[in-house]
Amino acid sequence: MKMNQNIKLKKIYDKTFKKKNRVRETDEFKEVLKIDQWTGKTILDVGCGTGKLAYMIAKKGGKVKGIDYSTTAIETALSKYSHPNLSYEKVDVSKKISGKYDVIISIGTLEHMDQPYTMLKKFKSHLKPRGKIILTSPNWANPRGFILMTLWALFDAPITLADLHYLTPVDFIKWAEQLELKLNWKTIEHSWGGGDKLIADLKQRLPKVFKDMKMNVKQQKIDLFLKWINQRVVPITQLSEEGGAIGIYVLSKRK
């Protein structure tokens, strides 16, 4: 990644955390908490943001280090989520990781990294012998992804502020094979990937996207398109286990 792109992304995060004092608690967190027995484990949370998940794991007995390069994220984490089992460090993970861990977690962060595979390789080298990596990332292999990627890839529509990669489970399957790690994965947030939540999201998002693209698309056309998706696509995509808007991936060392 070019230097100025990295600085630009960091500024976006600083601004986001400052403005909204953004603290997330999502279904991803609940799913991640269920993946392991945390007591006594050493955990690195890469891109910990405001520290909520790191705090939840620390409360469950894990010894957690949260790292993030956003000053405002780390300041918020320190003031809101302190715990004897928990420490934070402001660091750019592409420049420095230290220590060995039972679990390395990275929630909604890999897609913002310049070189996701190189980063995963680095994570692997910081695992203890029976360690694992837990990742979540938006999944674009669903109607949400197809629609937004069509606009982005074919018409340069601005879709997200900070994502550098639009990943699907195929990326993680390939990377796990290359790294000789065992992969378990699933997706969550099916309604967002191709159900009611997607229709509601697109209803407010598409007019803004078209405005940014300086394209005059009538609201009536958008409504007809969404009606068609809702009636003819959603009933089918709801049946697919793999179509959730968020992918959860566990990469473990083979025993």
Ligand SMILES: C[S@@+](CC[C@H](N)C(=O)[O-])C[C@H]1O[C@@H](n2cnc3c(N)ncnc32)[C@H](O)[C@@H]1O
């Ligand atoms: C979408 S946010 C997710 C935050 C948190 N994991 C959560 O789920 O709420 C991505 C986070 O990754 C951090 N980040 C991105 N690139 C990073 C890097 N190279 N080094 C450290 N942190 C990074 C950002 O500052 C931001 O806090």
